Amino acid sequence: MKLFINCKEARQICDRGQYEEISFMEKLSVKLHRSICSRCVKYSERNAKLTHLLKDSKCKHMTPECKKRIREELERELAKTPE
């Protein structure tokens, strides 16, 4: 694991950071990179904002069971309809 990383690496780590899938060293290297790169600071801010927005939204999704049920219903209907 290296301490000095480029923008591409920093952004990838930042993305993973949104899902809390980074190590302590990675966190450190991103912090170091951000101290010299204003564009990556901007990137991080935007990324964090998106994460907050997604959390705030309590974005609802249909249960997989329900999707499956509807899919089956549709397929039954499709089989019935003559092309």
Added chain:
Amino acid sequence: MADHQLDPQKWVDKYSDYLYNYTIVKVNDKEVAEDIISETFLAGLKSMKNFKGEASERTWLISILKRKIIDYYRKINSKKGKAEVRMNYADDEEGGDWLEERVADPFDRTAEDELENTELGVAIYACLGKLPEKQAAIFRKKTIEGQDTETICKEFDITPSNLWVIIHRARTALASCLEENWL
């Protein structure tokens, strides 16, 4: 040849969450919303021949959905006595002047927040709908459904670094889309 075409095989994957977020604000009941969406898709199948291809598939489905939601309210309203207005206290034992008591109902505030947030949900799914299908599916599983990286990689037969490239693209596109349409 029409600009837009219908592909009912993909409806559930592509639109069910979007329609669900749209519906849940209006009916506020999980099961009712699910039924309405299933009815919407079935009605869509039946009227496929009326689709002229002028609107996008999604817009067309939303127009059917809107009618289904109206139908739902008509149905429950016709079950009620026509001129009957019922106002119940949360607790029947309680008496008093309901109008004054209800005005500053603290639940209103949460209801409003929830409404706004679910509309944000609609905006998010609308933006997700603009991404390439696979990208949107992977992003949805990872971010909204919170699945493991490993599980998703297996399902789509990709490496973790593939996954993070896809997530990166999806996040960037989504952020721009939401900046335009929501913030």
